[in-house]
Amino acid sequence: MRLRDRVALITGAGQGIGRATALRFAMEGARVAVNDVDQEAAEKTVSLIRQAGGTARFVPADVTKREEVETMINRIVERWGRLDILINNAGITRDALAVRLKEDQVKMMDEAAWDAVINVNLKGTFLCAQAAAVPMIRQQYGRIxxxxxxxxxxxxxxxxxxxxxxxVVGLTRTLALEWARYNITVNCIAPGAVETRMTDAIPEKIKEGLIRRIPLRRMAKPEEVAALHLFLVSDEASYITGQVIFIDGGLSVGICGG
Ligand SMILES: NC(=O)c1ccc[n+]([C@@H]2O[C@H](COP(=O)([O-])OP(=O)(O)OC[C@H]3O[C@@H](n4cnc5c(N)ncnc54)[C@H](O)[C@@H]3O)[C@@H](O)[C@H]2O)c1
Structure with a gap:
């Protein structure tokens, strides 16, 4: 077991990549705090872990709200005495063209769509990392x-x-520099197309075109992303920090055709 006695928090773990990572970490011996704004989904993840013999609990918080995030981290530390691992996974999309002119009509990506995505994906990552760093600095150990x-x-x-x-990449590199002195590594994954609810929304025709451009000619399974998460938080990755690891079947490499 690669994560025996570790305490891990995974945000947005009610489904998709977050759920697969929560399950994998629990099977590797970690105690897993399962966060999501969707309580029902998160509790399903918790019960899947328990059924498989692992240890998990639901920790509510909207990652965009500082107070909720700090309460979540404090509860984990009160309950399990430490926090070793943070997977900042919660994320959303609100797709629209920046500007669209159709006949006389001007359509713009609205501010709400801009704010929602920046708040969850970027601000949420920052708030969770900041709050998690407090116990991690105290214990002189952390993996984000x-x-x-x-x-x-x-x-x-x-x-x-x-x-x-x-x-998120700039944030990762900066936090890696700031927290290396405390034995906290901060890395970042960059998935391509993964089979989750997020990609279920892509129309079938567009999905087929996408798959044709992926050198491995398929989308990733959430479990394959969970395996990368596991590596990055394991002892084998102790000297890796500030990095962005693509997990995309070669899509980012094949710009001249794959
Ligand atoms: N699926 C892909 O192809 C893909 C590709 C690249 C990157 N990603 C990234 O991977 C991560 C996980 O993606 P997924 O496909 O598993 O998504 P998903 O939609 O299946 O799951 C995301 C989870 O985050 C939760 N969430 C949303 N807002 C939240 C908030 N404010 N606080 C707490 N939880 C919140 C949702 O309820 C949901 O359960 C995201 O950051 C996403 O941007 C996904």
């Missing part, structure tokens, strides 16, 4: 993994999402 996306390289209809994920 943030979530960017291949979308950070640019994607039509995702000005908000792309900006948020590019921001």
């Amino acid at each position: 993994v943030n979530t960017a996306s291949i979308g950070m390289l640019g994607n039509i209809g995702q000005a908000n999402y792309s900006a948020s994920k590019a921001g």
Whole structure:
């Protein structure tokens, strides 16, 4: 077991990549704090872990709200005495073209769509990392993994999402520098297309075109992303910090065709 006695918090763990990571960490011996704004979904993750013999509990918080985030971290430390691992996974999309002119009509990505995505994906990552760093600095140990996306390289209809994920990379690199002295590593994963609710929303035709451009010719399973999370928080990755690891079937490499 690679995470025996570790305490891990995973945000947005009610489904998709977060749920797969929560399950994997629990099977590797971690006590897992399962966060999500969707309580029912998070509790399902907790019961799946318990059924499999692992240890987990639901920790409510909207990651965009500082007070809720701080209360969540304090509760974990009160209950389990420490916090070793934070997976900043919660994320949303609100896709729209930045500006669209159709006949005489001007349509713009509205401010609400911009704010919502920047708040969850970027601010939420910052708030959770800040709050988690307090016990991690005290114990002189921590592993933080943030979530960017291949979308950070640019994607039509995702000005908000792309900006948020590019921001996560700058945040990751800076926190890695600030917290290395405390034995806290901060890394970032950049998934391509993963089979989750987020990609279920993509129309089938567009999905087929996307898969044709992926050198491995398929989307990732959430469990494959969970395996990367596990590596980055394990002892084997103790000398890796400030990095962005693409997990995209080669999509980001094949810009001249795959
Ligand atoms: N699925 C993909 O293809 C893909 C690709 C690149 C990056 N990502 C990133 O991976 C992460 C997980 O994606 P997924 O596909 O599993 O998504 P998902 O939609 O299946 O799950 C995301 C979870 O985050 C939760 N959440 C949303 N807002 C929250 C908030 N304010 N506080 C707490 N929880 C909140 C949702 O309720 C949901 O359960 C996201 O950051 C996403 O941007 C996904």
